Amino acid sequence: MRCHRPGQKMDVGKPEYKVIVERSLGVPCLFDEIVMEVMCGLKNLMHFLVPQEKMKLRNEDLLPMSQGPKMILNHHGFDVKPEIVNYIIILMPCLLLDCEYCDVKNYKPLHLAGEQLKDDVFGINFEGWDLMKLVTALKIVCYPADRAMAEKAMFTHDEVLKFEKDAHKYEDKINKGICLNVYNEMVEARTYIRRTQKTLKSFLPKMHEQSAVKCKTGT
Template identity: 40%
Template sequence: MEVIWGLKNLMRSLVPKEKIELTEEDRLPMSKGLIMFLRRYGLVVRPEAVNQQIVLGARVLYNCECIEDDQSASLHRNALLCGIGYQGWDLLKLSTALKLVCFPHDNVAGDHEIFSNEELSKLKRDAPKYERRLSKVACLRFYTEIVRAREIKTKKIKELESLIEEAEETYGVEQIRGSRKPVLNKRKRLKLKKNKEDIEIREASQDEKLEVHEVEQTEVRKLRRPTKRVKLSEGKLMRLIKLNRWLIKLKKKRKHMKLNS
């Protein structure tokens, strides 16, 4: 099962055109080995929250471990040739010691933090004894690869801490969304209400503009007719006055709505 899970994660690298995502059913039973591996570095993540970025980050850590394992036997064999008492030393300290023996006059970054003053003095003092026993090129390669692997591991562990924190938060949000219906917050509700009111105002404004336009066109047509001297009755005169007032009110209202919009 874990082989299939690993192939699915590597599918994009093996077949770039293939787009495949792990389902939650795949994540649950198939990532136990990954969880155990990450815990060795103090990284704790739920299987449900594992994503591709976390898998790729763990793969980088594993590759760094493989580099260290490949160099371990050679480092210890060369240390025996020099008679270095390396009991309890990690690979970084051991590779740094071999470099100091091969290049006693070079400055090595962090050597005073790794070794005591007595150890440093002994390594540089005994360096001429082992000049012909060791390959300087090989020891320099050991040191370079081990230092690079450690730097990558340190950087990747920090990245994984952030990725795991983000993945846990994302998974928690997805669980909450899946367990309840989406609820609009107050800001969104107010925004929807305002948009609805704006649409209604625009529609009302268009209706009033059309009505005013029709009245204006009617008045224009009347003015274009041949004028005749007609004596208006008092009732007709009052109706014309009211119509004129109504037109003035409509124009003011239209102007006010334009300013508000």
């Protein structure tokens, strides 16, 4: 095999593949929980990575659910039994993870901008604020005339007055367009998280109930 280098191992999706490849080609193979996790992800992304591939996942390819989606669902308070896993349930944690990544990628830039609130202009200590509160403060500073009651409710009356009074001092310290885009992105991400959680709360009990009925009837 031209692509194989000495000392390398080939990841395979099934233990029988490991036996066949090692026996027929002499290439050492690896099959363990980590490889299974990778293979599960590749199967679910096959339609994206290889658009011409028409393969559809069978139930046995989805079971058991890989550890990544299971951890995400558990983090959001959902316990999914292996027997009810289907493609829709696999997609839900992917959506949740994408939404959570919105906070991860914006964490450092928002805290750097928040230092301006703390030190240079406003003298407001944002420590202990979550990212949504921080980005809302920055949004009010950038667009003091365009604020909602729900946004103002996050802060004390004195904080809001300070944001509005000193907003002009902050004009050359942050890109307003970027700030608004980040704010809208984070609001949208939280909206999707709530919708996904609502869908799961409605969907999972029905799936568990159907699974229990099938077990009792043997169908």
